Amino acid sequence: MDEFVKAHYKLQVDEAVKALQEHGFDARFFETRDEAVSFIMAQAAECKTVGVGGTKTVRALGIVDLLDAAGKTVYDNWKLKPGTPEELQCRKAQMTTDLFLSSANAVTVTGEIVNKEASGNRTNSMTFGPQHVIIVVGRNKIVPDIAAALDRIERVAAPVRAMGMGRKTPCVKTGVCMDCDSPDRICRITTILHRNPLFTKISVVILDEDLGY
Ligand code: SF4
Structure with missing residues (x-):
């Protein structure tokens, strides 16, 4: 059965x-x-600085x-206490690294x-600053279109x-987005990369496994 699941995913990928x-x-x-991993490390070979955004997949x-x-x-801000001057400085430093690693929601x-x-x-x-950005995603994050991407973000x-x-x-109680006004709201910025940004090389690495959420 696994081979048919793989084959089905592969068509989408x-x-x-x-x-x-x-x-x-x-x-x-x-x-x-x-x-x-070999591909990513080869891309990092000539880099001195690497930023790692909020991503379970890369980790x-x-x-x-x-x-x-x-x-x-x-520059990995997950290793620092959120909101401290050191952590904010780390987030800023990510924006001028040689290589930035992240995942994507969809x-x-x-x-x-x-x-x-x-x-x-x-x-x-992801859009301006680092010379090269690598976005790593599991096959489970592939969706048909932008509407489905936003739906995936709100539901999962x-x-x-x-x-x-x-x-x-x-959403912690309901399991789906309620478009909240909570001070704890995490959905404050939405970005859609329609085309590769002008001055940043973006590699998208898609893995043949379900990874991240
Ligand atoms: S907007 Fe609020 S309710 Fe909706 S997913 Fe984000 S944090 Fe959850």
């Missing part, structure tokens, strides 16, 4: 890769984690430890990258993230 490439993104599909691949071991200066079969977030360091760094990504952050938002 192939379409997404093609559309992303047509939109100027360097989109790639990897069947194994090892291949994806699940063990990339942060590999970058540390390779002697890179890694990637569309029609070739767009969609995100919602609270502070903006991740979405800012944002409520799960709010739960993980211990937020007191209505």
